[in-house]
Amino acid sequence: IKMAPDPVEELNVANDGKSLDSEFLRFKCGDPEEHSLEQALLLKERCGGRVTVVALDAPEVDDVLYTALAKGADSAVKINLDQTKLGSIATAYVFASYFVEKARITEDTLIMPGTQSIDDIEGEMGAILAELLELPYVGVVSGLNIEGGKAIVIKEFRSGIRGEYEVQLPAVFGIQSAEKPPRYVPVAKVRAAMKSSKIETVELSEPQKANILEIERMYKPEVAGRAQIIEGDINQVAARLAEIFAERGII
Amino acid sequence: MSAPANIIVLIEHLKGSIPEISYEMLGIARKIADSSGGKVFAFIAGKGARELVAGLGAADTALVMDDPSAERLNDDVIIEGLKRAMVEKEASLVFVGCTNISFGIGSRLSRRTGVPYVNWVKEIKPVDTGYLVTSAVYGGKILSDVALKDGRAILGILSGSFPPDAGKIQKQPVVEEVSKPDVKSKLAFKRLIEPKAGDIDITRMDVLVSVGRGIQTPDNIPLAEELASALGGAVSASRPVVDQGWLPLTRQVGKSGMSVAPRLYLALGISGAPEHYEGMKGSKLIVAINTDPKAPIFDFAHYGAVVDCLELIEPLKEEILKRKGAK
Numbered sequence: 001i002k003m004a005p006d007p008v009e010e011l012n013v014a015n016d017g018k019s020l021d022s023e024f025l026r027f028k029c030g031d032p033e034e035h036s037l038e039q040a041l042l043l044k045e046r047c048g049g050r051v052t053v054v055a056l057d058a059p060e061v062d063d064v065l066y067t068a069l070a071k072g073a074d075s076a077v078k079i080n081l082d083q084t085k086l087g088s089i090a091t092a093y094v095f096a097s098y099f100v101e102k103a104r105i106t107e108d109t110l111i112m113p114g115t116q117s118i119d120d121i122e123g124e125m126g127a128i129l130a131e132l133l134e135l136p137y138v139g140v141v142s143g144l145n146i147e148g149g150k151a152i153v154i155k156e157f158r159s160g161i162r163g164e165y166e167v168q169l170p171a172v173f174g175i176q177s178a179e180k181p182p183r184y185v186p187v188a189k190v191r192a193a194m195k196s197s198k199i200e201t202v203e204l205s206e207p208q209k210a211n212i213l214e215i216e217r218m219y220k221p222e223v224a225g226r227a228q229i230i231e232g233d234i235n236q237v238a239a240r241l242a243e244i245f246a247e248r249g250i251i
Numbered sequence: 252m253s254a255p256a257n258i259i260v261l262i263e264h265l266k267g268s269i270p271e272i273s274y275e276m277l278g279i280a281r282k283i284a285d286s287s288g289g290k291v292f293a294f295i296a297g298k299g300a301r302e303l304v305a306g307l308g309a310a311d312t313a314l315v316m317d318d319p320s321a322e323r324l325n326d327d328v329i330i331e332g333l334k335r336a337m338v339e340k341e342a343s344l345v346f347v348g349c350t351n352i353s354f355g356i357g358s359r360l361s362r363r364t365g366v367p368y369v370n371w372v373k374e375i376k377p378v379d380t381g382y383l384v385t386s387a388v389y390g391g392k393i394l395s396d397v398a399l400k401d402g403r404a405i406l407g408i409l410s411g412s413f414p415p416d417a418g419k420i421q422k423q424p425v426v427e428e429v430s431k432p433d434v435k436s437k438l439a440f441k442r443l444i445e446p447k448a449g450d451i452d453i454t455r456m457d458v459l460v461s462v463g464r465g466i467q468t469p470d471n472i473p474l475a476e477e478l479a480s481a482l483g484g485a486v487s488a489s490r491p492v493v494d495q496g497w498l499p500l501t502r503q504v505g506k507s508g509m510s511v512a513p514r515l516y517l518a519l520g521i522s523g524a525p526e527h528y529e530g531m532k533g534s535k536l537i538v539a540i541n542t543d544p545k546a547p548i549f550d551f552a553h554y555g556a557v558v559d560c561l562e563l564i565e566p567l568k569e570e571i572l573k574r575k576g577a578k
């Protein structure tokens with residue numbers, strides 16, 4: 001699970017001019033990760049097995065881990081390193097050492113990060129992790145099943161066209177969307193999970209370099225302001241839009 | 252002045268056609284190579300690759316790894332092929348699309364070659380001995396500059412960043428056959444799955460009323476449908492709306508969904524992420540309704556209004572019906 005700044009919030013660049021100002025940022029579970037958890041739970045319901053959610057430390061992450069437990073994950077693990085300080089390559093090294101040192105990868109392990117997050121300038125963590133662990137990788141996955149000990153995955157291409165692959169396990173799959181919308185869990189159940197279960201913490205050493213790419217400058221795009229903004233109250237906006245559509249011969 | 256840049260462009264193709272992103276990459280590669288005295292290599296792999304080289308005239312040489320045996324080659328094979336070509340052609344730059352098809356190829360190639368990868372690239376400027384590349388992160392809300400001091404990199408190019416026409420040169424490049432590396436793949440391509448037919452074909456509509464997360468609940472979709480039918484069009488959507496199961500996949504516009512180019516694209520509560528833009532940038536008239544004045548969609552819409560789309564739907568429908576009735 002990766003925490004991501006809520007995209008609805010305004011993003012600002014910090015004083016160093018090279019990073020996001022995180023002081024007022026609200027973090028939530030990333031969209032793709034909601035789906036990877038859902039897909040994992042669906043697989044467990046279909047084929048059995050255990051679901052473990054793993055995350056690095058980040059604001060609000062405990063809530064997300066307890067929510068995952070309430071939804072049906074079997075265990076939750078928090079690694080003691082700060083997610084917001086590590087780029088995707090360093091993060092992949094951290095997870096690789098987690099799998100080598102702490103969690104055992106077996107012939108039926110599926111590692112399911114989200115496909116991609118909105119800040120991965122260094123590349124997709126899942127793809128890099130697969131390289132480090134020498135495992136097969138498929139990204140942009142929107143369907144996943146196990147048949148005869150192998151994974152059958154659906155990958156999105158373009159124009160609604162998808163491809164089906166058969167993959168030997170263990171493997172890493174970047175999940176784009178689960179077969180069903182992520183399930184909802186009432187707050188009461190999350191509270192119950194907080195009482196009845198524990199998040200396991202795992203200590204790992206800091207990766208050598210937090211970021212591989214050196215960012216010279218971060219900034220907001222110049223508002224090209226191509227859109228001509230229609231001012232006025234709702235009725236004025238509606239009238240002007242209808243006028244534009246008529247001028248263009250659309251109506 | 253930068254050293255001559257030999258550039259490899261990974262050409263995508265699906266069902267016998269080459270998408271625009273490949274031409275965008277060829278065009279910018281040609282420009283950079285010409286200004287530095289380097290060469291452009293178009294790397295094209297998989298079934299039917301040989302037939303497609305005629306469209307790759309912007310490259311000096313097409314490196315063709317044709318393989319009639321599989322409908323799609325595995326990424327592992329493509330990555331190994333690119334790695335070899337980088338050495339043989341002394342390439343300092345490799346361009347791959349930030350697309351679903353090429354997803355993960357750049358970052359894995361980078362791990363295997365030690366050449367840095369930069370994702371989401373939308374601009375490349377030569378400076379001193381290298382380049383300054385600009386990436387669009389956080390769904391296009393923030394730009395980020397990275398300096399490539401020695402001029403070596405693998406770049407993931409964001410679709411819609413460079414003019415495709417510059418890469419469309421009808422001339423046969425020199426063709427060089429490349430043998431398929433012997434890779435023990437742990438995955439096997441099985442089949443292509445076509446989108447389900449039967450629903451409305453949004454790629455053929457003149458008017459699309461497209462709904463995003465700002466539509467808030469599935470109960471509001473029928474309102475958008477009424478507006479669409481007043482306009483003689485249909486409802487399409489951004490990914491989250493489809494992922495929630497509020498509309499079928501056939502209605503999704505964007506990178507993984509359909510590419511549309513209607514006469515009117517009316518976006519209700521869509522932020523305008525690069526993955527969405529990719530599918531609707533060809534629309535003749537883009538009108539965006541969004542409560543956030545800083546939403547990226549206003550950067551490429553023709554008209555916009557910063558109002559609640561749920562409040563606008565009804566009065567807009569009335570105004571349209573009024574005008575149509577008056578005709």
Ligand SMILES: Cc1cc2nc3c(=O)[nH]c(=O)nc-3n(C[C@H](O)[C@H](O)[C@H](O)COP(=O)(O)OP(=O)(O)OC[C@H]3O[C@@H](n4cnc5c(N)ncnc54)[C@H](O)[C@@H]3O)c2cc1C
Binds near residue numbers: 140463
């Ligand atoms: C590999 C990959 C493939 C993808 N493929 C696609 C794809 O094919 N298509 C696609 O669309 N996305 C795709 N995405 C997702 C994309 O990155 C964005 O997450 C998505 O487009 C956002 O959808 P949205 O604009 O509806 O939602 P948000 O980004 O959440 O935006 C909602 C907007 O609604 C506005 N709003 C809220 N309430 C109101 C209101 N009452 N009135 C007016 N405005 C309101 C908000 O200000 C906000 O700007 C893909 C992502 C990845 C990683």
Ligand SMILES: Nc1ncnc2c1ncn2[C@@H]1O[C@H](COP(=O)(O)O)[C@@H](O)[C@H]1O
Binds near residue numbers: 054083091117125
């Ligand atoms: N620090 C992290 N902690 C947990 N998961 C991560 C982290 N970084 C990346 N991931 C996962 O890997 C996916 C791809 O990451 P990214 O490289 O950020 O595009 C994300 O969607 C997450 O699911």
